[in-house]
Amino acid sequence: MPEGDTVFRTAARLRTALAGKLLTYSDFRVPRLATVDLSGRAVTAVRSRGKHLLIDVGPGDGQEPVSIHSHLSMEGSWDVLRVGERWHQRAHTARVVLRNDTYEAVGFALGTLDLMADPDGALAYLGPDLLGDDWDAAEAARRIARHPDTPIGIALLDQRRMAGVGNEYRSELCFLRGVLPTRRVGDVDVPAMVDLAHRMLIANRTRLARTTTGKTGRTERLWVYGRRAQPCRRCATPIQRDHLGTADAERVIYFCPRCQT
Ligand SMILES: [Zn+2]
Incomplete structure (x- = not known):
């Protein structure tokens, strides 16, 4: 079951694959976000905050920076694959696909998926993060x-x-x-x-x-x-x-x- 340690590890894998690189493709497979296109924008950071995962995306053409917020809940996961590599999970459970020149990150069966303009403000209600740099x-x-x-x-x-x-x-x-x-x-x-x-x-x-x-x-x-x-x-x-x-x-x-x- 995903807990803080799972999310911490997931963030580390996603950071290696995505951080500091331009997205060449994005596909949000939830109706609310179906029109969102983050291609051409850079992933500036990948962070975990408790059981929440944040993928920070820099500004685009007239667009403000945004953070892809996800929560794994009971069954969710993120896979990191080489571009073109076959998925290991059922395609219909994919909620979002992010791709750069080398890697593809796919979020499967995520409990929550949304975009946040101010992730730190939105998650300010959380108590101290057991795995955070600011653990208190x-x-x-x-x-x-x-x-x-x-x-x-x-x-x-x-x-x-x-x-x-x-x-x-x-x-x-x-x-x-x-x-x-x-x-x-x-x-x-x-x-x-x-x-x-x-x-x-x-x-x-x-x-x-x-x-x-x-x-x-x-x-x-x-x-x-x-x-x-x-x-x-x-x-x-x-x-x-x-x-x-x-x-x-x-x-x-x-x-x-x-x-x-
Ligand atoms: Zn006992």
Whole structure:
């Protein structure tokens, strides 16, 4: 599942392929943007901000700079290919194609795709970015602690408080801190949780297969996420699965009922 580390890696790949080069072709396959043509314009930067990805495009003929904003949500991805290379994903899921002399970048099944004139302003609501150059642990902890009655499992997903944690990491973080996802923030050591989140994402930002256990085998990488009814790696109690979130964004959560209280 795409989380802050996935988006960070995606931005790095897109940066290598696109940054500092002129686009020779663009094709937005969403109705709202169908008439947009960015060909002839330079990609000035590729950045990640939490789980958001920004491809900054410089000015064109009488056109202001603009940023292509995308969010991978649950299934989205960006592929980088050589021009002419065959796509590895189904063409009908492509939402945007960007091309320069050498590379083609294709965004598949993106959860969000839009153009932003002022991306920094539009994303200013996000909390400190766990993988950002401007990461601020104290500010993230302060924003989370400000709502002491919120369950920690919900607070960790709230990108306004801290940007970059998704479903997998929130389950893993709660397990490693020994707290049930339903425990109220006021009863959690928030700075320690924030510090662990930062170390976990930093450790995974360049890895292809995310691991929270330190092991890389396909079935050994995570403590609890996706391991319903399998024995806890610490106490052998069967891992439980439940849902935690607001009505419109109810998300699955995994935990050990014995190790976590
Ligand atoms: Zn356990």
